[in-house]
Structure formats: structure tokens, C-alpha cells
Amino acid sequence: MASAVEKIREIEFEMSRTQKNKATSGHLGLLKAKLAKLRREILEPSKSSGPAGTGFDVHKTGDSRVGLVGFPSVGKSTLLTKLTGTHSEVAAYEFTTLTCVPGVIQHRGSKIQLLDLPGIIEGAKDGRGRGRQVISTARTCDLILMVLDVMKPITHKRLIEYELEGFGIRLNKEPPNITFKKKEKGGINFQTTVKDGQLDEDTVKKILAEYKIHNADVFVRADHSDEEFIDVIEGNRIYIPCICVMNKIDQISLDELELLDQVPNFCPISSHHSWNLDGLLDMIWKKLALVRVYTKPRGANPDYNDPVNMQGAKGKCTVEDFANKIHKSIAAEMKYALVWGTSAKHRPQKVGKDHLLEDEDVVQLVKKT
Ligand SMILES: Nc1nc2c(ncn2[C@@H]2O[C@H](COP(=O)(O)OP(=O)(O)OP(=O)(O)O)[C@@H](O)[C@H]2O)c(=O)[nH]1
Ligand SMILES: [Mg+2]
CATH class of the missing domain: 3.10.20.30 (Beta-grasp domain)
Structure with missing residues (x-):
């Protein structure tokens, strides 16, 4: 039986031979739907797609690594091509990029590796789609560019954050200033420098009991939440800076643009028209703090x-x-x-x-x- 990739090639070939007119538009629509389904099929994990949780096999090169993460068709590949000159397929349909495409940005004497990743979809952290691979690769990045389409609802940002957080990635956050050390005996020794903070001895003990930890030193030096304390216990969290790249600003008004420009960590651009790519490079440079x-x-x-x-x-x-x-x-x-x-x-x-x-x-x- 032909593989999904072979079927895709066949359909693309048939589409290229089909003349575009009124009589064929229904047939072309059907082919496009088939294509979309096959592309999604490729993105779903299968038994042969390797162990869950491993990233794409792309070598780290240069001085730092930056990953493009976002929903399908927001313009990630267009941006990679514009910033690095490396071609990554661009198309008006979703799931164009099915693997990880690396390019290099040369900036102020540094080499920055930029990774174009497949569009992640909801449920990625639970194993849906190539999402797991995308997120595993994102964990290896020094900076994440979350690419968003300005015309799409801002809830997309929240959804991506949710997926990344589910995989232990913390965006634009510092590791909590908490020391936590398990011991053999002596009970829970809780100390804090914060008065009336979110974390008190009772909460800390309850959380630790849930982890079946009964002997430990906990020293809290800033006002942290229970979730942040849990991050410290879990220990495998990764703290990565992030820029929200608001793409396709050619489709919004100047007033809307001015509002966007004021949001911290937002960088409005149009990759298609190469608008504000220098501004984005400056922000990348600052965030990487090379x-x-x-x-x-x-x-x-x-x-x-x-x-x-x-x-x-x-x-x-x-x-x-x-x-x-x-x-x-x-x-x-x-x-x-x-x-x-x-x-x-x-x-x-x-x-x-x-x-x-x-x-x-x-x-x-x-x-x-
Ligand atoms: N109006 C407008 N369209 C853009 C812009 N940037 C990209 N596009 C268009 O958006 C569509 C998707 O672009 P891609 O670069 O393929 O998007 P992608 O995020 O790589 O998509 P996947 O690989 O499917 O995840 C294409 O039709 C692009 O021409 C932009 O700045 N403005
Ligand atoms: Mg792409």
C-alpha cells in the first residue's frame, strides 16, 4: 500500500495536471481535502514514528538555537526564508511543513540557528500529531519565537502556552528562587524570607506529602506560588525566553498596530512584506543575551x-x-x-x-x- 507521502505526491501530481476552471473546481476541492487529511495523518503519531518525547534529529550548530513555534499557516516558513535565505516550503494550506527545517542567521558576528517547525496543534503534549516532537525540539532552544497570525484570535497564544507548559517549558519566567533538598530524616524544615507570601508551611507540607516526601529542607526566597514550588520538586522544568511574533500586520489598521506594539514581548511584523524584520532581529539579540x-x-x-x-x-x-x-x-x-x-x-x-x-x-x- 502506498504511504501517505506517496499518496500526497500522487495527488499533487494530479492537481498540477488538472486545469483550473469551473468544471474542475469541485474535483480540485476534493483533492485538496484528501491532501489535508493525508497531511494530518502524517502528523499523527504512529507506532513506527519512534519513542514519544524525542525531538527532530537536527544537529545544534552556531552559537544559539531559536525555534519557530505556532499554529499551521501563520507564516513560520515565510519568516525562516526571509531571515535565513534557507528555503522552506510556503503554501496557503495547513501543515505545509512536516519536519524540522534549519537555517542560519548571521548577526553581529554570531551564528544563530533558526528552526522551522511543523504547525503544532492542540493536544500536542498528549501525543497528538507531530506536536510532541515539535515541543521536544522546542525544549532544546535558547529562545522560542511564538508566531501568531494577527487576524486569528489571541486565544491561540494561550493554547500554545498551555501545550508548551504541559511539556515542562516555562516561557519568560525565571526559575523560582527556592532551594529544595530531600533528606533521610528530620522532617520538613521550612524557611521563608517572605512575610505573608503565597507559600506557607502548611501548603508546602501538603504538597510534599502528595509526593510522599516527609524529610526535606525548603528555603523560599521570593513570593512564589504553589505551582512554582511543584516545578521545583518536579525538577525537569526548562526556562526559555519567548517573543510573540505577531505576523501578517499588513492586514490590520495603524491604530491596531500601535496597540500591539506596546505589549511587552510582542513583535509585530509582516514576514511576507519583510516589515520590521530588523526590529525582530534586535529583539532576538536582546533576548538571547549572547x-x-x-x-x-x-x-x-x-x-x-x-x-x-x-x-x-x-x-x-x-x-x-x-x-x-x-x-x-x-x-x-x-x-x-x-x-x-x-x-x-x-x-x-x-x-x-x-x-x-x-x-x-x-x-x-x-x-x-
Ligand atoms: N498577508 C500575509 N500573508 C502571509 C504573511 N506571511 C505569510 N503569509 C501567507 O500565509 C500562508 C502560510 O505561510 P507559511 O509560511 O507556509 O506558514 P507556516 O506557518 O509555515 O505553515 P505550516 O508549515 O503549515 O505550519 C502563505 O500563503 C503565506 O504566503 C504576511 O506577512 N502577510
Ligand atoms: Mg511551514
């Missing part, structure tokens, strides 16, 4: 054309991270480093491995002799 460090060889000028790009946790990069990025053995051989730039107190400052570097610092590593 740290570019220039290497200075002894007695020579730094090479400003070839920075070492680092995507530390929330942009925090140490001299050790920098050394490791050049070569694994270098950190061990290092005696100290000289640093010029905003992170340095003097010009240069002599620092150790733990010194935190900032964007556009210059570093000279001095080896042990």
Missing part, C-alpha cells in the same frame, strides 16, 4: 572580526567557560587571565577562572609555566 568575547594573543591586538560567542545561563559566562569554548584543555593550563572591557575594574584586570565576562570584553589567557 556574550561576545574577543581573544587577545600576547603582544598582539585582539581579533575583532572573530569573537568567541557564548550563550551562558542567562548570559552569565565565566573566564572558564570562555577557555573551554576555545579548547577543552586550556582551562586546566590557565594561570590567570587579563580582561579589558565593562566587566573589568582596571585596564586590564587580572582575574581568575570564576570572573564573569560581559559582552565585548577582551581576554588574554596566561598559561601556567
Whole structure:
């Protein structure tokens, strides 16, 4: 029996041979419906589609990874093509993109990998469609671009967040400032720095009892909710920054556009007309908080054309991270480093491995002799 992909090709071939006119419009409509059903079939998980929860097999390249997530036909592939020059099929029907298509954005000396993903649909986290694979891949991204069609209801945003959250992804949130340590004995030791906060000893104990945990240290340093505490217990949550890309603004009025422009983390664009793509790139750059460090060889000028790009946790990069990025053995051989730039107190400052570097610092590593 022909596979769904083969059937799709057959139907597409038949469509290409069918002349478009009044007499054939019904037949073409039928073919399009068949196509849509087959495309959906491909997106549904099957026994042969591999273990649930694994992402697409695309290698991480460049300095950071950005994923395009959104409903079908919102314009993700159009955006990938415009930003990276890599072609990803664009069409007016849904589920055009059936796999993960990577492209590269070159920006300010950095290489950013951009992933075009199939349109996710509701129920993705429960295994519907390719959604699980999409979300698993989203978990590996340093930034998520949630692409929305401005003409579609804003509830779509909520639905996508719900799907991503179901898979342990937290968007534009910081990990809770809670320390949690299981112990062998001693009961529950609860401490908090917050007066009248959402989390009290009773709630914490009840939640822990549900997890059958009866001995633990819990230290809450900010006003967190019960859900955030549960995130800490579960432990596998991933905190990823996110930009809501409001696409197809060519279809709305200027007044509507002005309103959209004021919402934090929203970036209105038209990928088709290439409107505000520079604004989007700026926002991507800020959210990624990449740290570019220039290497200075002894007695020579730094090479400003070839920075070492680092995507530390929330942009925090140490001299050790920098050394490791050049070569694994270098950190061990290092005696100290000289640093010029905003992170340095003097010009240069002599620092150790733990010194935190900032964007556009210059570093000279001095080896042990
Ligand atoms: N009016 C308007 N249409 C757009 C814009 N960007 C994309 N489109 C159209 O929207 C349709 C879908 O675009 P795609 O880029 O294929 O959408 P997608 O999100 O990749 O869709 P799937 O791969 O099916 O998930 C195409 O007909 C595009 O030409 C835009 O800025 N304005
Ligand atoms: Mg697509």
C-alpha cells in the first residue's frame, strides 16, 4: 500500500495536471481535502514514528538555537526564508511543513540557528500529531519565537502556552528562587524570607506529602506560588525566553498596530512584506543575551572580526567557560587571565577562572609555566 507521502505526491501530481476552471473546481476541492487529511495523518503519531518525547534529529550548530513555534499557516516558513535565505516550503494550506527545517542567521558576528517547525496543534503534549516532537525540539532552544497570525484570535497564544507548559517549558519566567533538598530524616524544615507570601508551611507540607516526601529542607526566597514550588520538586522544568511574533500586520489598521506594539514581548511584523524584520532581529539579540568575547594573543591586538560567542545561563559566562569554548584543555593550563572591557575594574584586570565576562570584553589567557 502506498504511504501517505506517496499518496500526497500522487495527488499533487494530479492537481498540477488538472486545469483550473469551473468544471474542475469541485474535483480540485476534493483533492485538496484528501491532501489535508493525508497531511494530518502524517502528523499523527504512529507506532513506527519512534519513542514519544524525542525531538527532530537536527544537529545544534552556531552559537544559539531559536525555534519557530505556532499554529499551521501563520507564516513560520515565510519568516525562516526571509531571515535565513534557507528555503522552506510556503503554501496557503495547513501543515505545509512536516519536519524540522534549519537555517542560519548571521548577526553581529554570531551564528544563530533558526528552526522551522511543523504547525503544532492542540493536544500536542498528549501525543497528538507531530506536536510532541515539535515541543521536544522546542525544549532544546535558547529562545522560542511564538508566531501568531494577527487576524486569528489571541486565544491561540494561550493554547500554545498551555501545550508548551504541559511539556515542562516555562516561557519568560525565571526559575523560582527556592532551594529544595530531600533528606533521610528530620522532617520538613521550612524557611521563608517572605512575610505573608503565597507559600506557607502548611501548603508546602501538603504538597510534599502528595509526593510522599516527609524529610526535606525548603528555603523560599521570593513570593512564589504553589505551582512554582511543584516545578521545583518536579525538577525537569526548562526556562526559555519567548517573543510573540505577531505576523501578517499588513492586514490590520495603524491604530491596531500601535496597540500591539506596546505589549511587552510582542513583535509585530509582516514576514511576507519583510516589515520590521530588523526590529525582530534586535529583539532576538536582546533576548538571547549572547556574550561576545574577543581573544587577545600576547603582544598582539585582539581579533575583532572573530569573537568567541557564548550563550551562558542567562548570559552569565565565566573566564572558564570562555577557555573551554576555545579548547577543552586550556582551562586546566590557565594561570590567570587579563580582561579589558565593562566587566573589568582596571585596564586590564587580572582575574581568575570564576570572573564573569560581559559582552565585548577582551581576554588574554596566561598559561601556567
Ligand atoms: N498577508 C500575509 N500573508 C502571509 C504573511 N506571511 C505569510 N503569509 C501567507 O500565509 C500562508 C502560510 O505561510 P507559511 O509560511 O507556509 O506558514 P507556516 O506557518 O509555515 O505553515 P505550516 O508549515 O503549515 O505550519 C502563505 O500563503 C503565506 O504566503 C504576511 O506577512 N502577510
Ligand atoms: Mg511551514
